[in-house]
Every structure is written in structure tokens, then in C-alpha cells.
Amino acid sequence: MTTHISLCFLFSYVTFLPLIFTTFAQSQNYIIHMNLSAMPKPLTNHHTWYQSTLSSALQNSQFTTTTNNLNSLISSKFIYTYTHVMNGFSANLSPKEHELLKTSPGYISSIPDLPVKLDTTYSPQFLGLNPNKGAWHDSNFGNDVIIGVIDTGVWPESDSFKDYGMTEVPSKWKGQCENSIHFNKSLCNKKLIGAKFFNRGLLAQNPNATLGLNSTRDTKGHGTHTSTTAAGSRVDKASFYGYANGTASGIASNSRVAMYKALWKNGASSSDVIAAIDAAISDGVDVLSLSLGLDDVPLYEEPVAIATFAAVEKGVVVATSAGNDGPVLKTLHNGTPWVITVAAGTTNRDFQGTLTLVNGNKIVGFSLYIGAFSSNNFPIVFMGLCDSVNDLKQVKSKIVVCEDKNGTSVYNQLYNLGVAQVFGAVLISNVTLTDILYKKFLASIIVNPINGEIIKDYIKSFNSKNSSSIASMSFKKTVFGTKQAPSVDSYSSRGPSKSCPYVLKPDITAPGTLILAAWPSNVLVSHLGTKEAFSSFNMISGTSMACPHVAGIAALLKGAHRDWSPAAIRSAIMTTSDIFDSTKEHIKDIDDNKDATPLALGAGHVNPNRALDPGLVYDVGVQDYVNLLCALNFTQQNITTITRSPFNDCSKPSLDLNYPSFIAFFNGGNSSKTLHEFHRTVTNVGEGKTIYTASITPIKGFSVSVIPNKLVFHEKNQKLSFKLRIEVERMAKLKEVAFGYLSWMDEKHVVRSPIVITTIKLKS
Template sequence: MATHLTLYVCLISLIIPPFISILAQSDNYIIHMDLSSMPKAFSSPHSWYLATIASILDDTKAPTTTAATSTISKLIYGYGNVIHGFSASLSPSEIEAVKTSPGYVSSYRDMPLRVDTTHSSQFLGLNSVSGVWPVANYGRDIIIGLVDSGIWPESKSFDDDGMTKIPSRWKGECEIGAQFNSSMCNKKLIGARFFNKGLLAKFPNLTISVNSTRDTDGHGTHTSSTAAGNYVEGVSYFGYAPGTARGIAPRARVAMYKAFWDEGSYMSDFLAAIDQAIADGVDVMSLSFGIDGIPLYEDPIAIATFAALEKGIFVSTSAGNEGPLLKSLHNGTPWVLTVAAGTIDRKFSANLTLDNGITVTGSSLYPGNSTSSTLIFMNTCHDFKELKKIGNKIVVCEDKNDSLAKQVYNVKNVNVTGGIFITNNTDLEFFIQSTFPAVFLNLQNGKIVLDHVKTSGNPKGTMEFQGTSLGTRPAPKVASYSSRGPSQACPFVLKPDLMAPGSLILASWPQKIPVVTDLNSVGQLFNNFNILSGTSMSCPHAAGIAALLKAAKPEWSPAAIRSAMMTTSYSTDNTFSPIQDIGNGKPATPLAIGAGHVDPNKALDPGLVYDLNTEDYVNLLCALHYTTKQIHAITRSSSYVCSNPSLDLNYPSFIVFSLIAFFNANDSQSDLNTVKEFQRTLTNVGERMTTYVSKLSPTEGLKVRVVPEKLVFTERYEKQSYKLEIEGPRLMKEMVVYGSLSWVEVGGGKHVVRSPIVATSISSEPL
């Protein structure tokens, strides 16, 4: 076979040697341009890029190729967001000529990439050479328990290839039920139980459609494979995100506790599920659900996870999907990790090629095939009656006054070939998951299309889907839907704690549950992997990271693991700018992202940690003025005594509320400054002899002091304390002011232990 292929290539080279010669010399380059240098004569950067290429065309090009055709064929992409510039296929002389072009900034050869799905592991910096993956042996023997909608055991993500013997400490089992038997568990999926007695007690005559741990929803299969799925090669979502799937801790074990049912779900079943998980011996829990608007002593998740804390179990929870509203967060429980959702540096796209040869790229996750038709401009696409008259054409809609949702709804519900939506809306995550052919263009690319449609007598276009690109900028961003703090249940502890990947995450999916239910002209689509978004997705990412840290540092407490993840998080994106909030287009505050975006490799070696024990949490409950019975409801014990009530938990973050809440608003002294004091203790988990100095970022309108400003540690696990003072007005003018405190290791040390500081005028009254 190889001989035949070689001969075929040789014959081609004999027929058209000049063309092959040019191809052999050409390569793909990415060229950065200074947009401010674009001459005013050009209507768009795209036309400028085309002109730049035309000006440097190699004279040795094939003689039958016109300059215009050659220019268009050489241009690969014109970038409008990720960079200002373009990519092109150029000969050595052409790339040298580009370097002398007006506006040229830099260039580099395009490099081949091995695309990995659940790309979030790559985005998190996990690799086989260094960092937490090899040190933790990929989470081997750590057991992650998930309370969710069940699991699809046949998924390849739960194959036990490469898995070692099940730890002898494991006490769980594989419960037999409808369409589920004990042989479906293995060395990867080591436990499967289901809980619906509470549901059946509520509705005695209810018939459960599939009464077992089998997943009939898909959510549990997705979250569990995100946390700890095994390696699966050659997966994609209908061509999008192709590559190898893997969980964050691919050698960890999975135990599923089904408490979500299509027929309904009740708190009693969730409590039973978590209770059983503790008894079975899980090391980490991933809970992608929450309950809004109830105090800690009535919250079954808060109550159950306090018991998990006492057993040394790390619990990761989702912040909720009610953003961008403030105080919309649930799971603001002080003893769990509360995880916000962010984007990763991956973009799903489609190309629209016009009949004049110009191609523009937009966002799309439509799972169908390419389509071609006549283009027709329908302004804002609000006239539903007129849209119904269009027929088999591609409708072009221009978004004005935030009308995108209505446009998409209208186009979806008329019989047209497809839709092109021109918008400056950057919050497109749920729009692009369309069930009809749709491409979403920014204003720059949209102008190219509009100019052509308005000037051409019979404009046509072809929509081609299934595009995936990595390294997009800026990333990460906090998702608009991710719920914001402060916590209503316990506002005196800053929540969320941190952010993890949660937007457009590809993970395993049950083969018999459709990933799309109403695709135009097709109906249902099925696939073994699905792309979902939500804090339900960010929660298992954090759980997987906690599993890796627990495998590498078995002596660390849950609080120490949480502290390591928080204090090593980063607050800048891949353009070195503050992480942006998609919800308002501004820099994200800690009420959206907590300490920042998690960095698992840095969390492996945090230097210092803020540790806690159960007594510390009880002192907090006492300071919340909970009654003895309410505290007992949480701790399950009357032995705890309120000996030292304090709202000042030894937490890796700080939040202070406008102190006017504690004074009479008409008090003549209300305009004076007041001081809020925090006490913290750090534990050295790094080298024996080390010194740290404090570094404060500016916090507008506040005076922040640290005493002492230097901490000296002479041995490992030594503890040192400090005091943080925040001085500011009793009545703040701003809604949120924030900064940070960092403890920086001196003498060339690599550790920086950073904590967010937030001052807010939002009400601090707990539930």
C-alpha cells in the first residue's frame, strides 16, 4: 500500500511540477497586525488583510492563477477577536515581504496540535510530564462519590482499562435494579446505588420508569465522566471538539448515588444518598445541585456535608445558574467548596462562504451538515409574517437593541434554510446550540456579509459547520449564568470560592438518550458524548482536582485542600488582563469568581494553607445566633459548646459589609470611618525554613493594614498568625470594592499565597 501511494505522488509531480514546487515551499503563518495602522481607505480589517496579501504575492505563482483568486486562496482566516491579524499560506519570500508591510507586528509558523476533548484538562495545565497528574498518579485509588441522576455503565469513560485492584477499604456495592446488574460495575465504576423512597412515600402509586442507578437523564453520566472518566479516543460532538476524552482524575474511582429522578426528587433521598456515600468510604464528593433561600440548619446539603467534613471527605458543590444577579448563589456553606463556572480557550465555529469567494467565520454549534442557498436580509427579523413567506433561503438578521433572542425564536419557527445573525452580543453560549443551521457573526464580519447582500443582485452563501479552534482569547471568562455571592445563608464567608471550567464542556452521555430532540428535518440525534454548560459542569472539575490533591497529599484536611486551590488561583486571563465577566462586560469581582480560576498544578505546592477544624465551624454557627437545637441539627451532636463564638472564620478570603447595617442610619456619626479586624493563622506546608512578606493590592476607598508584615517559619507545619485591618466608611458609596492580600515568599521563593478582599454595601443579614 505504501509503495502505491509513493508512486501516485511521484506521477502527480511529473504532471504539474511548478505547482507542486510552490506547495512544497509554502507554509501556514499567523500574522499579527496593528489595527490602528489600517488605512482609512479600507472598509474593514478583512479587506485590509486581503490587500496586504495581494501586495506581496510571489511572482512565481502558477501562471493560470489570477491575483484575486490567489489572494483569497492564500488567506486562511481573518481574525477579529482572538488577535488583530490573519493566517495565510505563504512562500518563504512572501512571509519575508509581509514583514515589511505597513501595520505588521509579528508572525510565526502555524503549528500542528493534538486536539484533546474535555480540553478543559489541557486548559487547566494538566500534563503527563510534570505537575499534579504524575505526582498524584492521576488520582489512583481516590474514590469520588456523585449524587446525581445515575450513570450509563456501558460508556467507555467507565471502562476499567489500566485500573488497579479496588481498595480494600471500599464498603460500597453495585445495587441490582431495572436494566442494571452487579456485573456492570468494575474497577472504575465501583459503586452504584439508588434512592427514591422519599419520592415513593410522597406518591405511593407512582411507577418509576427505570428503577435503578441507570441514568435516564444524562446529567450524572456527564458529571461523573468529567470528574474521573477514563481515556476514550476518537470522540467528538458531531465533528466538534474532536480528540481524546478524559476526566480530570482519570485513574480515580467512581461511585454513583442516584437521587434525581424523571418523576421527581426529594430532600430525604438526597440525605440518604450522601449518608450512604459517607458510609461506603468515598474520599471526595461532587454535588452539582443546591437549594435556594433556606438557612444552613434547614439545608439538607449543608447538614449532610458537615458529616462528610467530620470524616475528612472533601465536598465540591455548584454555585448555581442564577447569575448574573448578586446574592443568587446557593451552597454558600462554609465547609464545602462552592464553584463558579467559566469558559475555556476553545471556540466552536462555522464558516459562511459568499458567492464572491469571501469566507467569514462565526460562532456555531449546530450539529448538522453544510447548507447553501440564497441570502436575504430581513433587518431585525421581527416580522414573523414576512419571515414565513421567505421559503428556502438563508435569512440574514441584524441584532439591534438586544433583540437576538426574539430573532432566533422567529427564524427557528419558520421554514427557512438557515439564519445568519449579526450581533455584538458576546454572551452567545446558549444561542449557538441551535437546532437549525445558524451562524452568529460579530459586527465586523457581519458588515462584510451585509455589504455583499445589499450590493449583489442574487447573493448566495454556503454555511459549513463543525469548526473547533483552541487558544482563543481572552479566556477564561466567568459565565453570565454563574450565580453570584454573597451567600445568603452565611454572608460572612466570601462565596463562591473559585471558578473552574463549566461552559460548553464535552463529556460522556448515555447512548439511548438524545443529545438533540428537535433538530430541523431530522428530529432526535444521539451521540456517546454531549456538550453541556453550567456550574454542574464546573463542580466535577473541582472535585477531580481535589481528588488529585488528596492522592498527592493524603495528610491534608478538606480545608487545607480548599485553601491550596483558592490561594493559588489566578485572577487574570490569557491576555494578562483581569478575568472578564460576560454578564456585564467588566472585570469580574470576587463575588463572581471568588479567589479566581483554579490552577491544579500550583495547588499541589501552595506553600501555606489556612486550615480549619469542626470546632471552628461551630464557633461560626454560634456567632450566627443559631439556637442550640439549630446547631444540633447541623452537627448531630449536643456536645459542641459555644465557647468562642466568632464570625471570623480562618478562611482564605475576606469580606466586610458596610457597617451602617450595625448603626442607626440617622446617627450623626454614620459618615465617620470604622475599622473591621480579621484574625488569620497560616500553616507552613512547604520547606522548613521560610519567610513571607505581605503585599496588598490597592483597594479603592479603603485603608488596609497587615500586622505583622512578615511571617517567619522555622519548620514544616508550624503556624503563624496575623491581623488584617480594613478601615473605611460606615456607609459605602460603591456596591463592591475589592483587592487582595498576598503573602510572598522572600529570597527567590516560588510561593505566593493570595486571598481576595471584598467590601460591599450589600445587605449582610443572613437567612
Template sequence: MFLITHWLLLALYAKGESSTTYIVHMDKSLMPQVFERHHDWYKSIIHSINLATVNESSNSKKTKKLVYTYNHAMHGFSAVLSLYELETLKNTHGFVTAYPDRSATIDTTHTFEFLSLDSPNGLWHASNFGEDVIVGVIDSGVWPESESFKDDGMTKRIPSKWKGTCESGQDFNTSMCNFKLIGARYFNKGVIAAKPNVTISMNSPRDTQGHGSHTSSTVGGNYVNDVSFFGYAKGVARGIAPRARLAMYKVLWDEGHQASDVLAGMDLAIADGVDVISISMGFNNVPLYEDPVAIASFAAMEKGVLVSSSAGNEGPKLGTLHNGIPWALTVAAGTVDRAFESLVLGNGQTIIGWALFPAENAILENYPLIYNKTISACNSVELLTQVAGQGIVICDALESVSVLNQTRFITLASVIGAVFISDDPVLIELGHLHSPSIVISPKDGPYVIKYAKNAKNNNPFASIKFQQTFVGIKPAPAAAFYTSRGPSPSYPGVLKPDIMAPGTNVLAAFIPKVPSATIGTNVFLWSNYNLLSGTSMACPHASGVAALLKATHQDWSVAAIRSALITTANPLDNTQNPIRDNGKPFQHASPLAIGAGQIDPNRATDPGLIYDATPQDYVNLLCALGYTQNQILTITRSRSYNCANPSFDLNYPSFIAFYGNKTRSVMQKFERTVTNVGNGAATYRAKVSNPKGFVVTVLPETLEFGFKHEKKSYTLVIKYKRLRKKEEDVSFGDIVWVEDGGAHTVRSPIVVAPNFV
């Protein structure tokens, strides 16, 4: 009965059933010898399926074209198939697995100083500013005319390992590449397959969104003088690795973002010879064996190519992170020590605030300062219009009215100017004001209101100073409210994110075809440089630092570079207190928000000890997860790996443990091995900060190294008891290996969390 039903369904599928793009994994080792190339084998398979389909149903299309064939990021192809054709394909010799194509989620003039890269003895100089390291950016394309992509000062010899090309296309020719932008490719067959009637608006590597130009210039943009965002953040723009080479792989389109295109871009980036891949996007709620970024980054890791990825913008809720890939770098976003604009009261008091009103040369000087309880809610256009031309209106901080709505009402009423009292991170981190206004802190609000109510002669006045930039603001950094938090849904047993980097209001190259600011409700402005926020902006900062490390330590593995970034990250802000979480006001940020802390490039170049890992170590983890042989094969592409030693205990430079709702006491044990990358013999001693309510023990407590590259192992045990039935807190601490003499400190965060997250 089952067989009859099964074949009846297949017959129904064959009759007029719609088709879908599938990503198909094949076992290349089983390719028949008659084929010289993998592409020919896959093409033959599709041809055979076509014939079978034609024989089965006259309604089937007689031709099916491959979308892509893959050979570096994975082994297999993508193709448009009906369910009947998919079932036929599953019986093909060498078939491993298949799943539907899916959509991706898209997630500087001062940040280099904030990261202390301008130090004369730092990583910039040690790496010669990343000279000749090649960074492949997987994104929305590039605007080649941007000053950030000029090759002034670049050496005129492209590294011999480079195998890529510069593809011509609509409004883009090969002469637009140079010794800075050495490659540009584009991939949209997946979008076209998903939407057969689509018209691609810009069929070339040219950027139509600004996202790709922004991220790539953040990674490795050249030096550009006198850059600003309408007068804000003015200075010399440069990428984190300003002498690195850039290659753009356009996979994000106005018409869609398909996994098959992302895979194709990463596939060729690996083949082209890049050293680092920067990808500011991800795929939500997919297992590692169906995640294009995870699959491609495993192949990259095998070849020594580090993949730096964004954590996502779904915070502050826990468990929202994507790209929680054990063999990739996952980057969270933090704020920067920078503010814009000031409010100057008539008594001479200056209050630093925030706003980005984009009208250059705007002046709002010595206007009456109005505080009127009738209108201070700032939630009525009718009431605000009555005082619109009289002066600068103060808006109360109210729970019943969001500051975002207040800014909207002020704009609609065409008020001369306004003072908003708020610390709402949504506005401060992501919003731009469309009227001549300023946002001040609630701690300054009462003083301003008091001045407005009590000034002598009842004639208070104030000025708002625009196009001002203040740096050194404290405290900073803080975890951005929007940055996605761990644990990783794809595998929570490895602590993610790894590190935090600047992601809020980052200035970098943009495109002059998309508005970057608005005045009022209908005046749109364009700029060649834009202030954007997101983990998309944080990721290329880490990618750039990875490129600098690659230039400095060419023999380091991907795991070694990631380890150096994690163990040297700074958990403290510029007040030397623990980094705070803007998503949870007044709380310290846990490693589930910031990883080990703010990236510290100069310390990362000399970490003292590293936690290394081999591809087989990651496979041991996949085996322990209970993945089937085919699921593992989709990631590894090879049967040369084995499951002889499955283990959840990956040699990772951080620790995370979980407890269950019914568990009264638990003990979790971790084994770690560290490699001495210092100059010679060294002794390290363990210093532990226990997570609240838990006890951590380390054996041995002292590691003695006799020579460089020597390895030593230790055991870390977490013991804890649930003190309250309803306890749901995340607790965190750390272990720091301190070298005698203080030359190096090697820090790893420790997290204990309830398993409900």
C-alpha cells in the same frame, strides 16, 4: 386559655389531617441503652407515636413507616408525620429539631487541556491520574454501558477502604459495575413518601436524565477515542481524574428531588469510604442547620472527605448562590476557549463564529448571501418564507427583537441558512441552533453586511462550515452569565463562590434515551456524548482536581485542599487581562462571580502556604452567628464541641467586608494563620492591591518560616469611607504573599460590598 387552644388545635390535627415527610434530628448520645442500634431506637419512637395517635383519633393511620434512618451525615431519621404526630415527637427524649422535606435544585475532550492538565510535569502525573481515589457522585444515576465507565487500564484491586456495593434494580444488575464504576446505589423513599401514588419509572441506579452520567464522566471518566457531539469538539474524552474510581448515588428522579433522599445518598457515601463527594445541586434559601448538603458535608469534612458543590444557575444577580457552605467547596462556572463553525465569504475572508447545528456532513457552500432591510429583523415567518430558498439570510442585531426569537423565526420559515449577529450569552452559552446557521460577533457584523451589500457584480455569496472546532479563542475564560453570584444568603461572611471552573459547553457522557439535539421543529437526535452548560458541569471539574490533590497529598485536610485551590486560582484570562463577566458586558468579574479565579490544577499541588481550619473553628463561627445549641447540634451531631470562643473570623483564604447604607466609615479587622507546606525555610512578603476607594493594611508585612509545617499569623485591616450617598458598587482587590525567589505566590481575593446584597 392558651393551653385549651393548643390542645384543641392538636385534636383537630389528629382528625384527618394530611401528613408530610419531615427530617428529624436526634441526639444519639441520649439513646437508651436498651437499644443496640440507632435504627431500632428510631423505629421504636415511631411505633410509640403511632400508638399515641391511634389512642387520640380513630381516623389516624395505624402504621407509620420510617422513610430513612441516618447515622453518618446526620443523626436522626425521616418519616411521614401529621402535625399532631410531630408535636408528639417533640416531647420525645433525645429530640433535637425537625423540618419538612424539601425539593433540590439541579444546577470532556478539551477542558483538561484548557486547564493545562496535559503538562508532562503537572498534577496528572504527580497524582498518577488520581489512581485509587474514590469519588462519590450524588446525582441522577449512571448509564453503565457508556465507554467512559469501562475499566480498561484500571488496576484490578479496589481499595480496601471501600465498603460500598453495587445495587441491582430495574434494567441494572451488579455485573454492570467494574473496577472503574465500583459502586451504584439508589434512594427514592423520600420521593415515594412525598407522592404516595407515584410510579418510579426507572427503579434502579440507571440514569434517565443524562445529568449524572455527564457529571460523573467529567470527574473521572476513562479514556474514550473519537468522541464528539455530532462532529463538534472531536477528540479523546477523559475525566479530570481518569484513573479515579467512581461511585454513583442516585437521588434525583424524574418524579422528584427530595432532601431526604439526598441526605440518604450522602450518608451512605460517607459510610462507604469515598474520598471526595461531588454534588451538582443545592437547596435555595435555607439556613445551614436545615440544608442537607451543609449538614452532610460537615460530617464528611470531619472524616477528611471533601465535598465539592455547584454554586447554582441563577446569575447574574448578586446573592443568588446556594451551597455557600463554609466547610465545603463552592464552584462557579466559566466559559472555555472554544468556538464552533466558521463563515467563509466569497472574497476568501473567514470569520469564526458559533453554532452547533447537529446534522453531520451538513454542507452549505457558495450560497447567495442576502441582506435585505425588509427582512433583516428576522421576525416575520411570512417575509422570511419569501426568501427561504434563495440563500443565506443576514439578521440584524436589534434591541427590539431578541436573537432567540430570530432563530425561532428562521427555523419556522425553513430558511436555507442564516447569519445572526449577536453576543447574547444566553444563546452562546446555553443555546443550540436548530437550523443551518451561524452566530457571529457584533464586531464582525458590519464587515459581513458591507460585503453582502457591496460585492462586485452584486453577487455576494458565502459558505457556512459545520462540524468545525476552534480552540485558543480569546479572551477566555469569562464568568458565565448564568452562574450564581455571592454573597451567600446562608452566611455572607465567608466569600463564595470559592473558584471558577469550565462550565459552558462541556462535552461528556450522556444517555441514548434522551434527545440531545434538534433539527427544525420535529427532528430529534440522540448522542452518547453531549455538550451541556451549567455550574453542574463546573463542579465535577473541581471535584476531579480535588481527587488528584487527594492522591498527591493524602495527609491534607479538607480545608488545606480548598485553600490550595483558592490561593493558586488564576484571576486572569488567556490575554493576561482580568477575567470578564458575561453577565455584565465589558466589566471585570468580581470574586462574587468567580471566587479567586479559574482553577489551576498544576499550581494547586504546590501552593506554598495553606489556610487550615478544624471542625471546632467552624463551630466557633456557628456560635458567633447566635445559633442555638440544638441548631448547632443538627450540624455537628455531637455535644463534644463548645462555644467557648465564638468568632466570625474563620481562617479562610479570602476576605469579604460589608458597609451599611448609613455608615460613613468602617474598619474591619481579620486575623489569619498560614502554614508553610513548601520544602523548608522560606520568606514571604505581602503585596496588596487595594479595592477601589479602600485601604488595606497588613501586619506584619513579612512572614519568615524556618521549617516545613511552621505556622505564622498576620492581621489584615480594611479601612474605607463611603464617598457618595448612593454608592452601591462592589469593590475588590487582593493580597498576594510572594516568596523571596519567586517560587510561590499565595493570593487571596478581597471584596467590599454594600450589605444590601
């Protein structure tokens, strides 16, 4: 009998063992997005709801029905509750458990929690760059492509400018590093191959202008940051005070950098910017990165437009920033038709602090506090709007909770909390704060209103008992893959361009929020009390940070396709971009959480690997740009200012530039049209014979058609033309901005162009 029992046990064990191993072998981590509004009313804690949801899925799975200790199993599978950037949780699930979870009430979506290799700038990884294939591999990381940067100077001692393993400087390079104050030309190397500065125009306007340092050396940090974002060498063990710890790398880490300092502490002169670009062209740069611009200036007076026309004519690709005046429409600068205008988006990397309540509840929010911090069982108090510095000083030794009621008071709260020198703070707000607004010196966490209510209820429960509520705080946590990304950030300027509204701008979106790159070691990054804080890397935000990403990608494409024109590279970047985020939904505008229109997003979010093989490109020649300038009713003098030629052929003026995007104005400005037609020519840069078929996203209120709807190519570099027609169906129901897409598709490629239809008036 005993033997029989043993044999039965052995049989059961042997039969069951493969099931256990198979289950765990197939299990993987998932990040699950949940609809918080679907949480049953009896539950007041979303963490409890998530656990209950997981429990139901496990109970219904074949394996878990044989498990006695369900609570223990839930504990082992439940990984993390997300409370700030998304509503949901992560768990380790078998395929069957995962499928069962999908049927749960409130389930929205899930994504695999793939292994993450820490990469400080992170943008290359977020953009899908891989050393073994794609744009990095095919261009050898942009090897020997020269990126010129017009900015605030450079910090040559940064490890991001090390030239270990780089080949000799290309013979085509005609530039040099110039000696200047605290900058010896010997500081340059095979990575940093040029350094010049330009301020004569500024000093001519204002002889007493404050320069910071009359030298190419960077005393602001901006130029060091942008240049290393575009082409910085790999640096191990980089971080910003423990945030984003890992390896830093520029987009085109084998490209060369030439710095042209034309931006100074007291401003910049257009003449200096033009001189800098002029020198860059003469020196032999392949790509220009300009994180600068002017607002409300006609093209013929705009230094970027004037100087970059010559650069593009010489084959130089120019990337420029869209500006940081969003989210209002028509705030974009650098609407220049011959450059790439770059908007700024977020990544799926987040920086967090945690507030732990004495009841064990952990509230996670956004934080970039850089100081050392030790908090254990400190009193926590709610102070409403925190609008009185005197009141805050009375509770400065506590963790102070503030609530933002109108979306703007949070900025004043940060100031008041800093003046009062509170021990720690929690700000309840829906406002999206970048590092531009967020004070890194303050030990604080920003939480959303849902979590804010949990904190307020917790404090109230203690107050009702006449006892002190207790909490602790911790910081410096970097989290990946925790949110809907990318999104267009609110500060990024929106189109249409005032200087040339007939060309849809911006062109493309790239990572611009909280980008980490090199920083001068003696330039402040923050304060900690009365102490100054310094770092060799810094995290900052803006379209200034997005621009060098695209400059780096242009360098990769230039390295892989030396014969492509600047317009072809721009087209490849635009038509292969992404319009869907990590949740497979259309990329959102973070300002209103609605689908981002091309006036904010451009053609989409840049995808460098797909840009390597776009299939078709929309190329543009110099005369095409001249035809556009003529159609803008510029005088010959105006046009000559840009083209540098006194003989500009205006026999065929046309606002219809051969651009990979479309914008039609209806019932706005001087236009009362009910029909718009666009003519385009595409070049087959793919291999051999192919047939492309057109697909158009319907746009409500309009009939959009393409003639012909099929393009048959017989050979590489063949050009074919088509016509796009937009006709109003119901004029009375037109939106201010409506949009869709034209996609040309063959068996391998999708060549997509945005279509914007707007009633925005051309003149305010």
C-alpha cells in the same frame, strides 16, 4: 567573464542560503490581537487592514527588502483572519518580523500559536495537566481516590467507564453496585465501583412522581456527564458530531466513581440527597461532587450544608456548583462555608461555522449545528428582527439573516426560525449563547454586529442592482486559542451568599461552558427536523459542569497528599489560582467585559499543578465552623441539626473564619463600621525554613494593612498568625463592590487571597 558571473552567483547563493534557512528555522505562528477602532477610515474591511499591517512589517524587515514578490510572501505568511471571537489574525513570522509588527498602529498583543493536541473534554489540557509532571504525574492520575457523585444516575456501558489497566478496588471501599431496573450490578467494574439510587423521599411527597426509570441508570444524561468529567477513562476518537474531535479524558482518570442517584425526572427531595451523601460517607468516598443546590435556604435547612458537614468532618472533600442564575449578585446557592463552591468559566476552544459570500469574503461565527449540510450559492436575505413566522416561511428556502436589537430577541428568533423550518440562518447578536440556549438542530451561525454590518452591506449592494445576493455555509470547525480566556460566563451565579455572607463565595472558577463528556446513547441530544439525534458524547454548559472539574482536581491533590484536610485542599486550590487570562489581563466577566470581581470569579481560575505545592494553607477545624454558626445567632437546635452534636461550644463565637479570602461589609445592613479586622492562621506545608512577605493590592478609598507583614517559618507544618485591617478613607466614594488581593510570597510561592469590600446590604 561567464565563469566570473557564475562564481559571483554561487557566492551570493551560498551567502544568502543560511539567511533563508535561519529565518524559516526561527519563524513560528503567532495570533495577533488588533484594536479594530484603530483601523484607518478609508478601509472598510478588517481583513484588508490586517494584510496591510503585515505588509508594512515585512517591508521593514531585513529579509523582505530583498524579496521582489511581496504579495506572494504575504500570502504565504498570512494564515487566518479572526472575525468572531477576537479582532485579529495569525501569521508565520520570524522574531524580527514579530518585533516589527508590534510597532504597528492598532497592535494590542500576540501569543504563540503552539501545537495543539486535540483533547475532546479539552479541560485537562486547558488546565495545564501533563502526564510527565505536576498533579497528574504526582498523583498517578488520582489513582485509587474514590469520587462520589450525587446526580441523575449513570450509563455504565459508556467507554468512559472502561477499567482497562486499573488495579483492584481499594480495600477501604465498603459500597456496592445495586441491582435495579435495567441495571445489573455486573455492569460495574474497577472504574465504576458503586451505584445506588434514592427516591423514597420524593415518592413520599408525591407517590405519582415521574421518575423516568426507578433505577440507577441515567435517563437524563446529567449524571453520566458530570461523573465522567471528574474521572472518566481516556476514550480515543470521541467527538460531538465532528466537533471537538480527539481523545476524551476525565480530570482524574485513574480515580474510581461511585454514583448515588438522587435527582429524578420530576425533581428531587432533600431527604433523598441527605440519604445519598450519608451512604457515600459510609461507603468510603474521598471526594463528593454535587452539581445541585437550593436557593434562599438557611444553612440548618439546607441538605447540602447539613449532610456535607458530616462528610467534611470525616475528611471528605466536597465540591458543589454555584448555580446558574447569574449575572445578578446574591444569586449564589451552596454558600456553605465547609464546601468548595465552584463558578463556571469559558475555555479558549470555539466551535464555528462559516458564511462565504460570493465576493469571497468569509464570515466566521459561533455554531454547533450537528447535521449534514451542503450549501452552494444559495440566496441570502435580510429579515430584520425575524419576528414573523409567516414572513419567514415565505423565504424558508433561503439563508435568512436576523438582527438582534435588544439582546433578548435572539431567543425568539431561534424559535421562529425553527418553526418556519428555514434552510439556513445567520443571527447578528452580541448575546453570549451557550448550548442551553443555542438550537443545535438549526443550520445557523451567530456573528457579531461588526460582521453583521458586512453581511447587510453585501445584501444591500445586490438589492440595489435588482439581483439576488448569494452565499454558502459550512459547519463543524473546532478552533483553539482564538479568544481571551478564561472568562466568567454570564449564567454563573454571583455572591455574596445569602446563607452565610461573611464567607466570600464562590471559592473558585473552573471550566463550565461547552464541556464535552460522556452521554447515554439513548438520551436525546437534539433534533434534526423530525429526526431524533443521539450521541455517546454531548457538550453542555453550566456550573454543573464546572463542579466536577474541581472534584477531579481535589482527587488529584488527595492522591498526592493523603494527609491534607478538606480545608487544606480547598485552600491550596484557592490560593494558587489564576487571576490573569490568556492576554495577561485580569480575567473578565463575560457579562460586561470588565474585570471579574471575586463575587463572580472567586479566588481565581483553578490551576491544578500549582495547587500541588501551595506553600501555605489556611486550615479549618470543626470547632472553627461551630464558632461561625454560633456567631450567626443560630439556636443550639439549629446548630445541632448541622453538627449532629447536642453539645456545641459557643463560648467563642466568631464570624471571622480562618478562610483563604476576605469580605468586609461597610455601611450595609446592620454594619456601620469604618474599620474591619480579620485574624488568620497559616500552616507551612512547604519544605523547611522560609520567610514570607506580604503584598497588598491597593483598593481605592481604603487603607489595607497586614500585621505582621513578614512571617518567618522554621519548619514544616509550623503555624503562624497575622491580622488584616481594612479602614475607610473616604466613605462618600465607596463602590458597591471593590476588591484587591493579599499575597504572601517567598522565593518559590505566591499565596494569594482575594479581598472584597462591599456596600451590598446583607438583607434585601
